[in-house]
Amino acid sequence: MTQTQEIKEDILKKVIKTRPSNSYKGKFGRILLIGGSENYGGAIIMATEGAINAGAGLTAVATRSINLTALHARDPEAMYIDWQDRNLPELIKKMDVIVCGPGLGSSRVALQIMQMLKANVAAQQTVVLDASALDLISNDKTLLPGKAGHLILTPHQMEWQRLSQINIPFQTDSANLTALKQLNSVGNTTLVLKSNHTHIYTEDGKIFVNPTGNPGMATGGMGDTLAGIIGGFIAQFGFQADNILAAVYLHSLAGDVLYRDHYLVKPTQISQLLPKLMKKYAEQD
Ligand SMILES: NC(=O)C1=CN([C@@H]2O[C@H](COP(=O)(O)OP(=O)(O)OC[C@H]3O[C@@H](n4cnc5c(N)ncnc54)[C@H](O)[C@@H]3O)[C@@H](O)[C@H]2O)[C@@H](O)CC1
Ligand SMILES: Nc1ncnc2c1ncn2[C@@H]1O[C@H](COP(=O)(O)OP(=O)(O)O)[C@@H](O)[C@H]1O
Numbered sequence: 418m419t420q421t422q423e424i425k426e427d428i429l430k431k432v433i434k435t436r437p438s439n440s441y442k443g444k445f446g447r448i449l450l451i452g453g454s455e456n457y458g459g460a461i462i463m464a465t466e467g468a469i470n471a472g473a474g475l476t477a478v479a480t481r482s483i484n485l486t487a488l489h490a491r492d493p494e495a496m497y498i499d500w501q502d503r504n505l506p507e508l509i510k511k512m513d514v515i516v517c518g519p520g521l522g523s524s525r526v527a528l529q530i531m532q533m534l535k536a537n538v539a540a541q542q543t544v545v546l547d548a549s550a551l552d553l554i555s556n557d558k559t560l561l562p563g564k565a566g567h568l569i570l571t572p573h574q575m576e577w578q579r580l581s582q583i584n585i586p587f588q589t590d591s592a593n594l595t596a597l598k599q600l601n602s603v604g605n606t607t608l609v610l611k612s613n614h615t616h617i618y619t620e621d622g623k624i625f626v627n628p629t630g631n632p633g634m635a636t637g638g639m640g641d642t643l644a645g646i647i648g649g650f651i652a653q654f655g656f657q658a659d660n661i662l663a664a665v666y667l668h669s670l671a672g673d674v675l676y677r678d679h680y681l682v683k684p685t686q687i688s689q690l691l692p693k694l695m696k697k698y699a700e701q702d
């Protein structure tokens with residue numbers, strides 16, 4: 418059994434680099450976030466805010482049209498497409514990273530979106546699946562978009578219970594690894610199992626535990642924000658296990674900085690803090 422390693426602060430210096438002078442938006446990846454039903458519009462907005470503030474070059478959002486005004490009022494940097502637009506499959510093909518699930522819900526449209534995503538992703542892309550997307554897959558494992566080059570699953574413990582059939586008290590490293598292999602035998606899947614001690618199971622079978630984070634972060638939308646940050650890091654820095662580890666560490670580190678003088682931490686405050694924190698680590702490279 419592999420030894421569980423603690424993620425170290427060094428990971429941020431390693432991953433976050435000073436941007437070269439000749440940088441342009443196309444250099445830092447295209448990301449599409451899909452989610453936000455009528456009831457959960459905030460979830461996709463928080464994920465979007467995570468992705469933009471983590472440094473994604475171009476960010477697009479496919480959501481229910483009712484969310485458009487709120488999305489642009491918060492994040493005018495994001496492009497928008499109605500999640501029922503017939504051009505969505507073509508847009509998906511142009512993306513480096515697709516984050517699907519925050520606030521997606523379990524409607525017929527949500528199910529159709531999962532089917533369409535599966536049919537249109539390809540090997541050069543990374544797909545991050547969170548929240549409702551994971552619950553839909555729990556009900557139908559064939560919805561997993563296996564043709565993506567890399568899959569990153571970001572369940573909390575209850576979502577992982579639904580997906581893996583392992584009850585929360587029995588979610589040990591060895592049980593989780595076995596379930597992950599059963600879920601996707603191709604081995605292109607990373608599991609970010611969120612809790613107060615988030616564990617990350619990499620494609621090559623390594624296990625990491627995140628030492629940062631605090632109970633102030635027990636606020637709705639915190640995981641939606643993380644999904645966006647992970648997607649933003651992959652878009653900007655490419656797919657590497659280190660980039661996922663750095664995103665998880667940074668999300669909770671931002672939470673810790675805020676928790677020093679805030680009783681609770683709002684997900685949107687975490688996103689706001691990211692560019693400043695990233696600057697500090699980039700200057701140390
Ligand atoms: N502002 C918004 O629009 C928000 C929308 N959200 C969306 O709401 C939908 C449902 O997601 P939920 O996660 O609320 O619902 P779930 O029903 O999937 O999960 C919540 C349940 O899991 C249990 N649980 C056990 N261990 C847990 C752990 N470590 N972390 C979290 N929960 C744990 C909780 O007690 C609770 O019963 C998703 O699409 C999600 O993206 C939420 O992210 C909250 C914010
Ligand atoms: N007590 C805690 N200590 C550390 N991190 C926490 C704590 N509570 C929540 N978090 C973090 O907040 C996030 C919650 O994710 P999730 O449950 O998916 O939120 P949501 O679906 O509401 O966006 C995870 O990244 C988790 O690690």
Ligand SMILES: [Mg+2]
Pocket residue numbers: 547548573640641
């Ligand atoms: Mg969640």
